[in-house]
Amino acid sequence: MELPGKTVERLSQYRRILYDSIREGKNYIYSHELAKMMNLTSVQVRRDLMLIGYSGSQSKGYVIKDLVALIGKIIDSDQGQHIIIVGMGNLGRAITSYFAGKRDKLVIVAAFDNDLQKTDRIVAGIPCYHINKLREVVEAEKVSIAVLTVAPEATHDVAKKLMEAGVKGILNYTSVPLTVPPDVYLEEYDIVTSLEKLAYLVKS
Amino acid sequence: MELPGKTVERLSQYRRILYDSIREGKNYIYSHELAKMMNLTSVQVRRDLMLIGYSGSQSKGYVIKDLVALIGKIIDSDQGQHIIIVGMGNLGRAITSYFAGKRDKLVIVAAFDNDLQKTDRIVAGIPCYHINKLREVVEAEKVSIAVLTVAPEATHDVAKKLMEAGVKGILNYTSVPLTVPPDVYLEEYDIVTSLEKLAYLVKS
DNA sequence: CTTATATTGTGAAACAAATAGCAACACCAC
DNA sequence: GTGGTGTTGCTATTTGTTTCACAATATAAG
Structure with missing residues (x-):
């Protein structure tokens, strides 16, 4: 269906x-x-x-x-699906704490960052690893979905790593548009775009 | 056009x-x-x-x-448009720091919260007022757009106040769907919905 | 039992958005 | 100049989504 x-x-x-x-x-x-x-x-x-x-x-x-x-x-998988947050800045932390425990079948299992201050610790309730452990954790935890909240300049590189590691769904909160192959699903929501759309509508 | x-x-x-x-x-x-x-x-x-x-x-x-x-x-107004953030939790702060200075013609002029720890101070670079000053500030600053990042239970009440104060565009990041009159524009992006949509797509 | 009312379910029409196809044109190489 | 190439601009078509209109049906009231 x-x-x-x-x-x-x-x-x-x-x-x-x-x-x-x-x-x-x-x-x-x-x-x-x-x-x-x-x-x-x-x-x-x-x-x-x-x-x-x-x-x-x-x-x-x-x-x-x-x-x-x-x-x-229809929506859930029997065995559930594992999510990671990539980029543990303000937005990453906000999403993590907001989402924590909201859904049984969708679990945030880990976060990643390149800031050594944040890595190898529990941040906002979930383990935060250095970005170079991404593949390892994705494979070990069978992660299928990633939320991307990294800095713009890192977006393409990180997205590539995610797909190589086998992630099949990306929720892109960066301002950089991504290209993905047909077997990867992408949702993009950019705050600036949303605000500018509102600005256009309000203006008229 | x-x-x-x-x-x-x-x-x-x-x-x-x-x-x-x-x-x-x-x-x-x-x-x-x-x-x-x-x-x-x-x-x-x-x-x-x-x-x-x-x-x-x-x-x-x-x-x-x-x-x-x-x-x-097409998008910008000559005189620019003023934005407020309502709800200065993790997400509110994340959006504020992310957006700061990104656009000339769209300026975040104030934030609001009901937590006295946060009010009457500068938070993430912008003045944060108690929610009961909302109308006053909206009128004084000619605010046309609001970003809504409050707790679910406060959403309807705050949205009503925003519209009464004359806000014409609402970017709703809460999980509560809003109803607005035809002269108010609404954009809704819910993280849980986005993730569940991805979960559905990835599953199949 | 009959009628009025409120609801669901769905084919068809309307609308919105994305895609295809192609004429018109500018430039380059020769 | 003349033909080939690559580009824009636009019309037509297709695809996806929402809305309309109404048949079918269950319930309640008289």
């Missing part, structure tokens, strides 16, 4: 909201309720759920627990 | 790359060179430039200086 990227993003967010609903004691939810909480239309919610083949009850809506389980089957 | 959102994002990135090229002493650039640096096709570059009405020379390519100037006319 080949899901549109946007749908996958929304599934992740549906799940988070549904966890909250479960915590509040809800068992069922209507498409328009979920839509309202996510600031989109009920049609879009139903379309997304149709794409993953989930059916609700026409009077009670969707069974939250079942839906969460199905989203889990 | 109504530009596609994706085109605006790319324009921001073209400009950054073009600055580098100028620094290297280049005066002209071909669509395929720019495309290669950004990991897209030359057709896409030319179409973006067509949309903003820029014409290059058929043999020498585009005049970098002129192109940068035109992108500036």
Whole structure:
């Protein structure tokens, strides 16, 4: 099953909201309720759920627990996936502490930096190694995803090392656009670009 | 002129790359060179430039200086725009130090927090106020854009305050989806969602 | 039982974005 | 000059995503 990227993003967010609903004691939810909480239309919610083949009850809506389980089957891997943070500056630390323990199936297992002050220690709760141990750790820990928060000038070099070590997903927070082969997946979010886009929109 | 959102994002990135090229002493650039640096096709570059009405020379390519100037006319406001960071935790500080001085026409003028340890001081180079001074500062400094990095439970409340104070663009880095009226622009980037999307892609 | 209401599920239309294809043109080598 | 090459600019097409419109269905009320 080949899901549109946007749908996958929304599934992740549906799940988070549904966890909250479960915590509040809800068992069922209507498409328009979920839509309202996510600031989109009920049609879009139903379309997304149709794409993953989930059916609700026409009077009670969707069974939250079942839906969460199905989203889990789609997004999560049974054995979980291991993540590393490369570049333990402000942003790297922020992401690490923010994410810590948020998801069962996604675990940040290590961080890397080239600053000897930070390496071979626990930083923000996870072990931080020198960048030259990257390959070793990636292979030993079976790391599949890397978050890239290094300085711009190091980006290309580090990205190359990551791919050579076998990382298949890169979340690039640097301002340098990357090129990856087709078997590697890349998500890029640049703060300056986001702010400039807003500046353009606000201006008009 | 109504530009596609994706085109605006790319324009921001073209400009950054073009600055580098100028620094290297280049005066002209071909669509395929720019495309290669950004990991897209030359057709896409030319179409973006067509949309903003820029014409290059058929043999020498585009005049970098002129192109940068035109992108500036589209994205920047003459008088510049003022930005605030709301929530001076790890992420807020990371964004502040990362962005500081990166752009002439976009200036971070203040930060806000509810932690008295951080307020009424300079944090990461900018003045940090208590959140209850938000409206006052937004009006005094003519702030048009806010970066939201507060705790999830405070998100809705703070977003409401921002809009009441007259902020027209919100960059939401919290995990809580926001709803905004049509005259306010919103960009949302959630780390968990990005990682889960990668997890889905890597899995298959 | 019948009707009114609220919901899901989905084909079709509309919209947005990326890609392909090609004419027009400038330059170079000869 | 003339032909070859490499480039831009633009139209048409394809692809991906969202929205519309409505049939089907379950429930509740009369």
